[in-house]
Amino acid sequence: MANIAIVGAGLMGRLAALFLHRQGEQITLFDKDQKKGELSAARAAAGLLTPLGESLHCEPNIVAMGFDSLALWPKILDSLDGYHFFQQQGSLLVSHAQDSGDFQRFAKHLKRNYVQHPCHLLSREQINELEPELGRSFNRALYLPEEGQIGNRKLLVALQQQLESEQVNWLTNHHVEQINGNRLLVNGDWQQFDLIIDCRGTGAIKSASNTVGAISDLRAVRGELFQLFAPDVHIHRPIRLMHPRYQLYIAPKGKGHYVVGATEIESDDLGPMTVRSSLELLSAAYSIHPGFAEAKIRQHVVGTRPAFSDNQPQMKLSHELIQINGLFRHGFLIAPVLLEQLLTTVAHIKQEKPLEQLTELVAYPELLHWQQSESSTINSNQRRYNYANNYANN
Numbered sequence: 001m002a003n004i005a006i007v008g009a010g011l012m013g014r015l016a017a018l019f020l021h022r023q024g025e026q027i028t029l030f031d032k033d034q035k036k037g038e039l040s041a042a043r044a045a046a047g048l049l050t051p052l053g054e055s056l057h058c059e060p061n062i063v064a065m066g067f068d069s070l071a072l073w074p075k076i077l078d079s080l081d082g083y084h085f086f087q088q089q090g091s092l093l094v095s096h097a098q099d100s101g102d103f104q105r106f107a108k109h110l111k112r113n114y115v116q117h118p119c120h121l122l123s124r125e126q127i128n129e130l131e132p133e134l135g136r137s138f139n140r141a142l143y144l145p146e147e148g149q150i151g152n153r154k155l156l157v158a159l160q161q162q163l164e165s166e167q168v169n170w171l172t173n174h175h176v177e178q179i180n181g182n183r184l185l186v187n188g189d190w191q192q193f194d195l196i197i198d199c200r201g202t203g204a205i206k207s208a209s210n211t212v213g214a215i216s217d218l219r220a221v222r223g224e225l226f227q228l229f230a231p232d233v234h235i236h237r238p239i240r241l242m243h244p245r246y247q248l249y250i251a252p253k254g255k256g257h258y259v260v261g262a263t264e265i266e267s268d269d270l271g272p273m274t275v276r277s278s279l280e281l282l283s284a285a286y287s288i289h290p291g292f293a294e295a296k297i298r299q300h301v302v303g304t305r306p307a308f309s310d311n312q313p314q315m316k317l318s319h320e321l322i323q324i325n326g327l328f329r330h331g332f333l334i335a336p337v338l339l340e341q342l343l344t345t346v347a348h349i350k351q352e353k354p355l356e357q358l359t360e361l362v363a364y365p366e367l368l369h370w371q372q373s374e375s376s377t378i379n380s381n382q383r384r385y386n387y388a389n390n391y392a393n394n
């Protein structure tokens with residue numbers, strides 16, 4: 001058993017804590033927030049699992065990770081006792097007349113690059129068979145039958161309940177100020193672990209007040225969305241609308257609840273939604289279904305997505321510290337794959353094997369980045385001793 005600290009109890013931190021605990025590790029999970037996760041991007045998100053819908057704006061490896069993760073989510077969810085929501089009934093992509101060029105470009109892009117994944121061009125009549133209330137607004141749509149969605153907030157609650165029932169040590173209101181190798185500074189005390197897993201999302205961005213253990217090249221990308229209650233609207237699967245500025249979508253959440261999102265703005269501002277964003281989001285929703293005119297606005301939500309300059313996720317590795325970050329707008333889409341790679345990595349580190357060998361063992365080696373922390377050079381003998389002792393004691 002290794003003594004592992006996980007910093008950040010958003011999406012990645014909760015998954016990592018639960019599954020490493022189940023692998024027999026001794027886990028301490030730190031978060032500066034309460035268990036509801038109101039400071040996490042995970043709570044702000046929409047929960048779309050739509051790899052092809054994302055594909056025009058991301059690299060093919062994200063699409064591949066998305067499809068692999070779609071296959072992995074049901075097993076993860078089946079292992080949770082709490083209520084959760086996952087569906088894989090496909091998504092629809094639609095466009096208004098003025099954006100029909102983009103629609104055609106997208107259809108060609110899918111045909112050229114993702115021919116192995118089904119994509120059907122639907123007529124108005126065929127749209128009506130799938131989504132009876134959308135045929136009046138659109139005379140054609142692309143149907144992507146493999147795509148899905150997850151209840152992101154329900155998942156956070158289910159993970160919280162599971163972590164509690166499996167008695168994982170979770171310290172709320174614990175702001176980790178610095179991470180240095182396998183030591184972290186919290187509430188004025190340095191604490192040492194065999195391994196630290198940093199899942200702070202945008203909390204790891206380097207700044208004047210966040211230097212030690214912070215990640216340079218990481219940035220925040222603001223996203224805004226609405227939560228609407230529209231009992232007169234009946235849409236059953238995610239709908240994506242071609243739009244010149246944003247990737248706009250409607251995600252049905254059941255019982256008349258919908259998420260309409262999301263803007264993408266290069267900013268770390270967490271202030272309230274702007275008039276411009278709200279006009280764009282709500283008019284897009286209304287243009288898809290006029291029933292949204294009578295919807296009640298339950299909440300407008302603002303969050304920041306953690307992203308590296310190439311918008312690719314990274315696992316930065318040393319024997320004492322793993323930093324998983326840059327999940328950008330794809331956290332739920334790719335989390336199961338990242339979790340698998342993390343579990344393999346931790347098992348490998350515990351065996352004291354060279355980190356470079358991991359490239360042969362994981363499905364997406366391009367996510368691995370080696371880091372040599374100061375203390376890993378200084379303390380490598382001490383670390384070996386600690387691991388040897390831990391194994392001897394277990």
Ligand SMILES: Cc1cc2nc3c(=O)[nH]c(=O)nc-3n(C[C@H](O)[C@H](O)[C@H](O)COP(=O)(O)OP(=O)(O)OC[C@H]3O[C@@H](n4cnc5c(N)ncnc54)[C@H](O)[C@@H]3O)c2cc1C
Binds near residue numbers: 007011030222330
């Ligand atoms: C508006 C919006 C819509 C989105 N929609 C989707 C979507 O439809 N599909 C999809 O796949 N992804 C979506 N995403 C992206 C997804 O939410 C993120 O990729 C994902 O949540 C990142 O997970 P994470 O665990 O790295 O970070 P987070 O979920 O942000 O968690 C980070 C945690 O670290 C904690 N923390 C930070 N600093 C410290 C510190 N110093 N000490 C202790 N704790 C700390 C925070 O409190 C937080 O709980 C969306 C994001 C936004 C903002």
